[in-house]
Amino acid sequence: MSAPAGPLRVAILGTASSGKSTLAAALAQRHQTLWVPEYLREFVDTEGRVPVAQDQFPIARTQLEREDAAAAQARGWLFCDTTPLMTAVYSRHYFGGIDAQLERLVVQHGYHRTLVMAPDIPWEADGLHRECEQVSRIVQDLLLEELARRAIPYTMVRGSLDQRLTQVDGLLAG
Template sequence: MNAAPLRIAIVGAASSGKSTLAEGLARRHHTLWVPEYLREFVDVEGRVPVAGDQFHIASTQRAREDAAAPNAEQYLFCDTTPLMTAIYSRLYFGGIDTQLAPLADAHARDYAHTLVTAPDIPWVADAQRESAEVCAIVHRMLLDELAVRGIPYLLVSGDPGQRLALVEHHLSR
């Protein structure tokens, strides 16, 4: 039986390269990555989420991690976490509901490493993405939240190759 993989949280604002990084790391390590459920939710529901959707989104994300973990090798790369859902809940809905809070609080315990994708790649607008200004606000909120919670993180910046190299060096220590 394989040992449980180390869960690697990849968090950041919209359009900051989380999915590209998660997929690249999974390919490099011959393991799995868990895509961001929020994208699927928006596509399937045909709308942006409301406050009442936040727990469902975060718990589905977490359930998909749990389902993938037994099949992952060494690492499981997680494209976002319930902590990001909590940050967006604060931004858009003024707070975190009582069901979502414990999922966000588990971040420090559940993830071996936290990677924060810097908003330094070219921002591309589309119908479902936030403005560059909102992305900057979310990035600041994320860094503040990690500091308040005492969660260490690696800020990942640069082009995709630089990002992969930075994370590889971090994981090899």
């Protein structure tokens, strides 16, 4: 797996309500660059439903298309609020496995840094998403299993937004 050319891409992973979007937006503002919002949110809002198994690959593909479009304009860093790996984790949980097309996206697309949001902030329900706090814990465990299985190094990011920003800034500077 190799990271694409262009800005250094940072994968921001975690379960629902773990602070991915908040951190991605704050990092982009701090580094005067762009971030890529999670397409799944738009999908759920637009379709008025949660995704089914056959939606997983198109959701991940659209996420990558938006990431590639943003990379053309990003400066230095591109902060990615989720990746195909997170879609694969949800596929594993909700649909019992990872579709071959989705697996190819995961394998073919790498990141310069991978951040995992610790589940240490208050959990809040997120619209039509089907997750609850208990499912979030299961998904977090599956995410850590997938990262280990794929030998993807990551940094667990913890604390308040300010603490998270300080931790990530130290990582990006090094």
